[in-house]
Amino acid sequence: MFANIPEVKLGIIAVSRGCFPMALSERRRAAIKAAYGEGLYECPVTVENELDARRAVEDVQAAGVNALVVFLGNFGPETPETLIAEWFSGPIMYAAAAEGDGDLHDGRGDAYCGMLNCSYNLGLRGKTAYIPEYPVGTAPELAEKVAEFVPIARAILGLRGLKLITFGPRPDDFLACNGPIKALYDLGVAVEENSELDLLVAYNKHADDPRIPAKMAEMQAELGGNNKYAGVLPRLAQYELTLLDWAEAHKGARQYVAFANKCWPAFQTEFKFVPCYVNSRLAAMGIPVSCEVDIYGALSEYIGVCVSGAPTTLLDINNTVPASIYDKAIRGRYDVRLPETFMGFHCGNTSCAMLKDPHMGYQLIMKRDLEPELPEPDITRGTMEGNIKPGDITFFRLQSTADTQLKAYVAQGQVLDVDCESFGSIGAFAIPEMDRFYRHVLIAKRYPHHGAVAFGHWGKALFEVFKYLGVTGIAYNQPRSLPYPGENPFV
Numbered sequence: 001m002f003a004n005i006p007e008v009k010l011g012i013i014a015v016s017r018g019c020f021p022m023a024l025s026e027r028r029r030a031a032i033k034a035a036y037g038e039g040l041y042e043c044p045v046t047v048e049n050e051l052d053a054r055r056a057v058e059d060v061q062a063a064g065v066n067a068l069v070v071f072l073g074n075f076g077p078e079t080p081e082t083l084i085a086e087w088f089s090g091p092i093m094y095a096a097a098a099e100g101d102g103d104l105h106d107g108r109g110d111a112y113c114g115m116l117n118c119s120y121n122l123g124l125r126g127k128t129a130y131i132p133e134y135p136v137g138t139a140p141e142l143a144e145k146v147a148e149f150v151p152i153a154r155a156i157l158g159l160r161g162l163k164l165i166t167f168g169p170r171p172d173d174f175l176a177c178n179g180p181i182k183a184l185y186d187l188g189v190a191v192e193e194n195s196e197l198d199l200l201v202a203y204n205k206h207a208d209d210p211r212i213p214a215k216m217a218e219m220q221a222e223l224g225g226n227n228k229y230a231g232v233l234p235r236l237a238q239y240e241l242t243l244l245d246w247a248e249a250h251k252g253a254r255q256y257v258a259f260a261n262k263c264w265p266a267f268q269t270e271f272k273f274v275p276c277y278v279n280s281r282l283a284a285m286g287i288p289v290s291c292e293v294d295i296y297g298a299l300s301e302y303i304g305v306c307v308s309g310a311p312t313t314l315l316d317i318n319n320t321v322p323a324s325i326y327d328k329a330i331r332g333r334y335d336v337r338l339p340e341t342f343m344g345f346h347c348g349n350t351s352c353a354m355l356k357d358p359h360m361g362y363q364l365i366m367k368r369d370l371e372p373e374l375p376e377p378d379i380t381r382g383t384m385e386g387n388i389k390p391g392d393i394t395f396f397r398l399q400s401t402a403d404t405q406l407k408a409y410v411a412q413g414q415v416l417d418v419d420c421e422s423f424g425s426i427g428a429f430a431i432p433e434m435d436r437f438y439r440h441v442l443i444a445k446r447y448p449h450h451g452a453v454a455f456g457h458w459g460k461a462l463f464e465v466f467k468y469l470g471v472t473g474i475a476y477n478q479p480r481s482l483p484y485p486g487e488n489p490f491v
Contacts, residue, residue, distance in 0.1 A: 002286025004256050005306045006157040008150050011041040011065030013056045014073045015081040016048050017114065024109050025073025028097045031139035032071065036146055041065050053080040057087045065090070067153035069146055070129075072096035074109035078117040085127040091156040091468065093130040093149045094118055098137050112136050130468055148461065155306035155465045162302060163190040163254040165247065167199040167261045168293040176448045177294040183400035187469060189299065190254050196262050200270055203242045212237045219281075222352060229360045232273050232381040239271065240278045247287065259289040260298040263347075264363075268370055273382040274363045276348035280384040280425070283311045284351040290314050290450070291349060296399045300452035303398065307461045308454045311351040313388075313425065315344035316449050317442065321418075321428055329418045330428070336416075339435035343420055343428055344395075344453065348383025350425035354455060355386030364423050388427030390417035394454045395431060396462050398471070399447060408466040409441050409475040412459045437477040440484035445475060 014029035016022040026046055033042045041063050045056040060068060067090050070081055074097070085092050096111035096118075115135060122129055130152055132145045164184065170177060181191050206212075215237035220230065247257040259282070263275050279289040288301035297314045304312035321330070321341040330336065347365075352358035361384075362377035370380060396410045413431035420426045431437060441447070454462070459476070466474050478484060 002305065002309070004286040005309070006066070006154055006161065006255070008154050008157065009041070009064050009066050010039060010069065010146070010150065010153070011043055011060040011063060011067070012069040012071055012146075013043045013060065013084060014046050014071045015076045016046050016073060017075040017077050018048050020074035020109060021106070022046055022048065024102070024107065025071070028073040028101065028109070028139065029071055031101070032142050032146070035139045035143035040146065047080050047084070048077055050080050050083060053083045054087065057084055060088070066157060067149070068092045069149065070094050071142070072111040072114050072118060074111055075114035076111065076118060078114075078121040081118055082121040082125055082127065085122060085129055086125060091130065091153040093132070093146070094122070094135065095132060095142050095145060096136045098141070100138060128468055128470065130464060151307040151309070151458075151461045152464050152468065155303050156468055158256055158302065158306040160188045161255040163192060163251055163257050164295055164298055165192045165194070165250060165257055165259050166293055166295055167194050167196055167259070169195075169262070170293045171262065171264060174292060177292050177297065177450060179296045179400045180402065180404045181295065182404040183406050184295070184299070186404070190252070191295070192250055196266065199242070199261070202246055203239055203271060206238045206242045206245070209238060209241055211241055215240060223360055227360050229362065229381045235271070235273045236278055236382055239273070239275060240281060243278065243282065243289070256302070257287060258298040258302040259287070260293050260295040261289055261291070262293050263291050264366060265370065268366055268379045272379045274347060274366065274380055276346070276363070276383040277360060278382070279349040280351050283313060283349065284353060286311065288312060288314070289349070291346060294448065294450050296397070297448070297450045297452060300397045303462070303465060304394075304396065304452050304454035304458070307458050307465065308456055310455055311354065312455070313346070313350040313354065313453045314450050315346050315425070315453055317342060317438075317451050318345035319343045325418065325421065325428070330416060334416055334430060336430040340432060341416070341428060341430045342434060342438075343422070343426055344388070344451070345422070345424050345426040347424050348385050350384060350388060352384055352386070354389055355384070355425060356389055358384060358386040361385035361423065383424060385424055387418070387420055388415050388425065390415050391455065392457045393429065394456065394458045394462060395429070395451045396454065397447060397451050398466065398469075406469065406471045407445065407473065407475075408471045409445075409447065410459045410462050410466070411437055411477040412457050431477055433477050433480060436480075436484065436487070440487055441475040441477075444484070444486065
């Protein structure tokens with residue numbers, strides 16, 4: 001697990017309403033612990049009243065628990081069980097016991113009913129909790145639901161300990177990635193805004209850093225002996241050390257960091273390289289570095305790292321797949337329509353572990369503008385290039401509107417095993433009903449052109465994270481049978 005994301009220490013507290021057998025809740029709690037195994041602390045205090053609730057919270061906190069399951073082993077006392085949510089500072093889940101482990105006279109718990117009162121009282125207290133889609137189950141079923149809570153809890157804890165460090169401002173005429181930062185403060189995320197000049201000063205101070213040769217050796221080992229742009233490695237090693245040292249020196253009271261950095265056009269002329277390869281290496285360490293000072297892109301990537309436990313990337317929702325490539329490499333191999341495909345691209349920020357044939361390159365678009373007369377690139381070297389490996393992905397983003405309201409989208413799909421015949425970190429993506437999703441979510445709701453990519457299908461957990469954060473109207477790629485608001489029914 002990355003050092004830059006939290007370790008979830010999970011606990012379970014059972015509650016019991018006074019007119020029901022406490023032993024029923026305790027027996028059912030022990031069964032969940034047995035089904036879950038290691039990694040779940042079983043609180044010995046069963047909560048019947050407010051003082052029990054206080055003692056139970058103190059007990060789990062003393063045990064180092066930072067994410068909690070409140071278990072209704074029977075009907076449950078609605079006031080004490082929801083006071084737990086008021087007193088416990090970490091993410092919290094509520095679930096209830098199904099019947100079937102005893103008779104329906106002395107052994108019936110009525111937790112199915114009690115869960116309704118619990119929900120009502122959480123609302124009265126204005127408390128947020130994770131409640132699974134179906135929160136009632138047997139011990140093995142609830143153990144699975146508890147396991148599903150872990151990545152959600154990790155993301156919530158991560159955001160509460162996160163500092164987003166930016167080096168800006170954004171490139172000129174690049175308003176698309178603008179995002180008011182008030183919503184970050186509402187989430188409890190710390191923000192440190194710096195200028196590109198601050199970064200350059202810090203970089204220059206690392207010019208004779210004795211760690212540069214070792215860092216270069218790391219990079220060379222990763223890139224292999226075929227790297228035709230090895231001459232830029234001293235600059236890249238110096239820059240990577242600059243960012244890592246800045247993160248450590250500027251964490252302050254926070255435990256985790258992500259960056260949103262300017263990367264063009266003055267970056268190349270002053271730093272003398274493109275930062276993409278370093279960004280890809282930090283992504284592999286679980287430290288997202290978003291391009292073009294996209295602060296909500298960095299935030300989204302970090303959430304993806306917490307949920308998936310693996311590197312994420314940030315890509316432009318970039319270009320259509322040509323019909324010629326579709327006919328040659330997709331038609332008949334994949335059950336997707338051409339408009340359901342697109343190419344996701346960035347200059348070279350994706351971890352080489354996620355690329356086929358990863359190799360260092362140069363930024364072709366920037367070379368045209370900054371050094372067109374040179375036969376070989378110089379200041380535009382430093383991209384990590386290759387086709388993205390095929391497999392399941394989740395495309396998503398959390399974003400603030402201009403009036404500081406959070407919105408989000410989540411869409412699951414896949415990267416196709418297709419040669420994109422292009423440059424940069426690039427992949428041919430397929431998302432069901434992408435054409436409609438593109439029009440009625442990405443365009444209609446005015447999302448930026450950057451989307452975060454988590455490798456694997458993580459939509460279920462991401463959707464719950466956004467719900468826990470209070471995001472309303474979470475968008476997704478709706479099936480054809482479910483029209484979007486405003487979608488023309490006669491098309």
